[in-house]
Amino acid sequence: MERATGRAEPRRTWPVGGAVMILLGVAVWLYAGTFPGLDDGHPGPALFPRWIAAGLVAGGGGLCGAWLRRRRSGAAVAAEGVGVLWAGLLRGAAGLVLVGLYPVLRPLLGFIPVLSLVMLAVGLMLGARWPGALLTAVAGSAVVYVLFTGLLGVPL
Amino acid sequence: MTSLLSWEAVLALLLGGLYGSLFGAIPGLTATLAVALFIPIAFFLDPLIALPAIIAISSVAIYAGDVGSAVARIPGTPASAAYVEELHELAGRKGPVYGLGISAMGSAVGGIIGTVLLIFSATGIAAVATRFSSFEYFWVAVLGLTAGVLASGRAPLKGFVSLLLGLLFATVGIDPTLGYPRFHFGIPDLLSGLNYVVAMIGLFGFSEVLEYLYRGGWAAQRALPELHGAPVRHFYVLPLRLIRRFPGLVARSSLLGVFVGFLPGAGADVGAWVASSVEKMTGQHDREEGPDRTVLAGTSSNNAAVASAWIPALSLGLPGDTVTAIVLGVFLMKGITPGPLLFENDLPLVWTLFGTFILANVVLLPVFGYLTARLAARIVRVPFPLLLSVIAGLCVVGAYAINNNAFDVWVMAGMGVIAFLLRRGGFPLAQVVLGMVLGPILEQNFMVSAIKSRWDLMSFFERPMALGLMGLTLVLLVVGLRLTRRLRSGAGAPDRREAAREGEE
Structure with missing residues (x-):
């Protein structure tokens, strides 16, 4: 840290x-x-x-x-920032892979399931509880879908 | 003007404001996209209804771009990226209602100043704009880049490196002058270049998600900014007091916004960058109210630029920014010819437009601004891990929605990784976006000037206005470096913003 x-x-x-x-x-x-x-x-x-x-x-x-x-000049050089949190790197890599897979999975599984999966996984990796994370993921994806395609006319 | 009082016009303004606030607040959806998607509807409307609606959309969308900055450090529009760090910090320290209050009130005052200048000097200012050649544009870009580097605080070297990375990203794709494809590595999607809105979502939004994934769940359980005190006081009273205390800052920033906004091709994004960079640079000594002043400078400048971008559009038929480029299309669609004759032949339309700008800034921004700020204050009460999961989803959707292109999602993710590494190394991110915005303007105008002067580089120093801009750049550089040196040598006390940010970690 x-x-x-x-x-x-x-x-x-x-x-x-x-x-x-x-x-x-x-x-x-x-x-x-x-x-x-x-x-x-x-x-x-x-x-x-x-x-x-x-x-x-x-x-x-x-x-x-x-x-x-x-x-x-003999001044102190701060040593911070050199330690690596390997578990953190793994979580970051997992998040990156999920987002990277979105364009591949979306045509196969559909918008709402894939976006829900991304949001659920990120929420869980950040320590959110299962029910809240699941509800947020599904409801959030549905709201985004309706907002973009229905109200704003932006195709997804 | 009377048409503005009809129920159709009032409805168009209200719906336009609501539509603009939604687009501005969602990362990836810009004011330009909002106006572009409105065109099929505008086609069927009377110009006296359609054009005011467009003004309402663009004015409110530029302000609403600050909602994402305040809540989640994700600028909704490129103009908001100029002061995203300051607004997010302000929202965290004094609550999002106060931060967005400064943004809305600054936008309103800047917009009014821009409109007044639009009304009284449209043709005069446009005449100055016509005298700008590629040489002057080149120096304007240099001025913006210089201010951006110096605005990076006590480590301008890191700001310089970040800016170069942004300039490098801007070179990807077809060369703007000579048409040669560069840095595409055989990938067709890269031929059109890296969209800076996509990049911005990755740099600010997805990097935030990666940062918290890296640091773990405990970091995401941080206390979130909440509303402290009466919302009306925080949204209206305190920001207006701030504006009253710094009238010179608001006037300077608004005039800078007007100046940059009326230059064809520049617009609100560049206006916000120049004004907030100048304020960050000159106001570095003021640690307590620095963020408040920077946000005020940026917001008053970008909405002043929204109004002044209409000056060349109305008086010369030249677009000041992408929104007015679309507006010119609407003019032609409706059989209206912009130019000096517009002020003689279509005076009712001209006055309706002026009246709409005043209404948008006096009524729409304070009303919709307040509603969105209250909404933002509720959003920040959502547990942060859940909010971050929604942000991750919005990053993906926002990046995809811009061009309906899956490749943009990967670009966004890549930018997120780059931003994560830059943040770990203490490099500022805003300068990367600045480089991407100003890079094409800089390169194109340099190459055009060099080619038309047959590579006589002395021609960059021959035109009086170009010389004036160069002089201004040099003055800025000297003053900025002196301020930076004074900050380094005199400041034993920690830079509060830096300390606060690192303290979180």
């Missing part, structure tokens, strides 16, 4: 985030190199992505640099 430090000192998430941004920037730069240039030799569709890539590398470098400067 992260604690409130109330300080803007670089944390260990800074170098991790910085390194990810540098890698992303390099990847974008290289990928944008496959875009064609303009006929007159000027940069074409690659120009803007390459600006962004350069910015990501600079921003990522800045984050890493700020963290290093802080370490060298």
Whole structure:
């Protein structure tokens, strides 16, 4: 768990985030190199992505640099945010899989059953009790269906 | 004007307001979609009824976009995303009725200022807009991005990185200038780009669900914001007192909204971003009332922009935003030609539109605003795990409903994961949306300017208005960086918002 430090000192998430941004920037730069240039030799569709890539590398470098400067100056570097809640990750992954399966299951099972399933599972994983979660899931799905398709004319 | 007093017109305004409030409050359903779906009905209505109904829909929908922000940190419309963190925090600290009261009253006052300017200077302001070329638009986008980065508080570097991610997402799909498909990885659905409303649902809504799934059920049992005190006092009296205490802030934000709103293609979304970013940046020292002021700035700006977006539409026939683009279609459908002659040939219609704007801001927003705020106050009493399960469902449905495309649900989920990781790393999310909104404007106007000046980049500094905007950007940058430095060096006290958010964890 992260604690409130109330300080803007670089944390260990800074170098991790910085390194990810540098890698992303390099990847974008290289990928944008496959875009064609303009006929007159000027940069074409690659120009803007390459600006962004350069910015990501600079921003990522800045984050890493700020963290290093802080370490060298001997200031405390907060260690929070590095612990991982594995059970939490599993719950998050399960929620993600359910939402990801919605477009696949909806044509097979129908809108209300599939949306109810998503809502029920999320409610239960968050600690809601069975009856309340089931009622909310079924009633919520039905209300959403009537609201969108009946009243607002938005097809689902 | 007299047609506004007919029972048909009053009914159209009331139903339009109700319809707009529903669309605005539901994530994924935007004011634009509400107006677009109203067109088949508008086709059969008299223009003196249809056009006021459209004004009522768009004005109330922009306000109602704040309901999701206050209750669940999910902005209902892109304009609400500009100050979602502040409004959610405010609703948590002082109750949703107060937060939405600031939003409704700020919207009403901003809308009235925008309407007054619309009435007295429609043709004059439109003349300025016509002098804006791609160079000026480029600098307007740069100004918005600069303000957005500086508004990210004591860690502008993280705001900068978030903004770049947003700009990167905006490059997915067909290049807006040259038509070359980028970053689609062979997936046809990516050719049309990432819809920023879908992204917004994932970034703010689904990431919240993931965050609580990660932290576990105990975290979801948190105390929820409730109504403290008399609702009328919280919705009307306190926000109006706040407006009376900060008239300069409301005037500045409304004028910024008017300025951005009348630029064709900008509209309420960009208006809200610019005004709330400027306020966040200049008001960083004010920790106690900072969120109140930021919400006030954003809401007064976005509804001012709703009105001023009609200035180029009425006087020049150019859409100020997507809603007025649809409205121009309605004009043509009804055989009305917008432009300077409209003010001579169809004066009753013009005055009806002006009157509707005044009515929408003076009557509809306070009435529907109050009703939706009371509803929001009831919603937050629902046990949080159940509320989160409904939010998860609405994220899925909202993302799907925008284009009736299953792929959008996966995009929404992917954005949720990215936002979850960004939140873990302490990166702000609002700047991602800002990058997605302003990215295409920035790129298109840069490329068009560069190509038409044959890559003579000095041409970006030659036009007086472009130079003025560049100067404004530089002033903003210098002042913003000085403020940030002063905050870092002087502030031993914790940033209350940051501490509160982290304290929850």
